[in-house]
């Protein structure tokens with residue numbers, strides 16, 4: 245077995261991950277500031293509901309929720325479903341007409357390809373094209389093209405080695421006697437690999453669509469884990485999931501809107517044995533949707549390129565509890581990420 249799977253780095257790479265995660269956040273603020281003049285409007289409409297604001301700007305709920313979460317995390321606005329307000333900073337610096345208005349400082353960002361994509365995503369709820377190129381498919385379709393799938397799976401794989409090792413360590417008290425892991429949308433299989441490397445009792449099935457399935461098989465072979473990790477090719481929305489004692493949803497739910505998130509969790513409930521363990525490993529927004537700022541920024545990136553966003557534990561609990569899951573609390577790993585466990589009763 246590849247020894248790197250259990251060798252932890254000696255330094256913390258959080259800032260390196262965060263720099264990439266926050267790549268689009270400034271342009272989401274520029275969109276609100278310069279294309280919607282959102283903050284001046286909020287000054288005039290103090291106490292407006294989120295729903296009324298989304299309606300006024302003709303925005304879909306999911307991307308607008310990401311925008312509001314980012315504005316709260318940066319301290320520009322306060323309040324939730326009951327009514328939104330500007331903070332002192334928002335009033336002084338983001339409202340046109342204020343002597344300290346900083347809108348002109350953002351003018352160079354007014355018409356970037358990312359800002360144009362944000363206008364599209366906010367208005368339609370559909371992801372933009374990858375890297376905001378005029379031509380080309382969105383992220384979901386691109387993941388079915390071999391060259392793109394290889395590049396993006398490589399991106400997730402290098403992050404997965406770090407996060408996967410930490411997950412493997414932190415999940416120990418939750419595993420119990422369970423041995424059979426199903427890793428849905430497992431990418432290169434790096435999380436199955438780090439989990440199996442750290443826990444000799446585990447065997448895993450990585451469930452992936454083509455062509456990522458082929459990358460997963462090759463990576464599992466490279467790690468020398470073919471005898472403990474198999475790769476099943478399938479569409480997680482259409483094909484049957486194998487029975488499992490543990491299901492891992494690592495960075496999968498954040499790619500989808502609520503109806504698909506619900507569908508994936510319903511399928512997890514069906515394929516887990518009684519007392520089965522569901523692990524949602526992801527980047528979580530706080531339940532009050534005021535932070536953490538790093539995750540609000542990452543959510544802005546995800547909202548631009550996928551059909552999803554970062555969800556809160558409360559949002560997941562709203563789906564898990566009616567399905568009979570007993571939900572645990574948030575467990576941090578590294579770089580503000582972490583996992584939540586849920587036991588099928």
Ligand SMILES: C[S@@+](CC[C@H](N)C(=O)[O-])C[C@H]1O[C@@H](n2cnc3c(N)ncnc32)[C@H](O)[C@@H]1O
Pocket residue numbers: 387400401404428429430431432435451452453456478479480481493494495496499
């Ligand atoms: C954001 S990646 C997460 C990969 C890995 N679990 C991780 O944490 O790095 C989402 C994965 O879901 C897979 N996926 C997307 N739609 C799928 C589908 N309908 N059926 C199976 N896998 C799918 C993608 O190919 C991709 O590898």
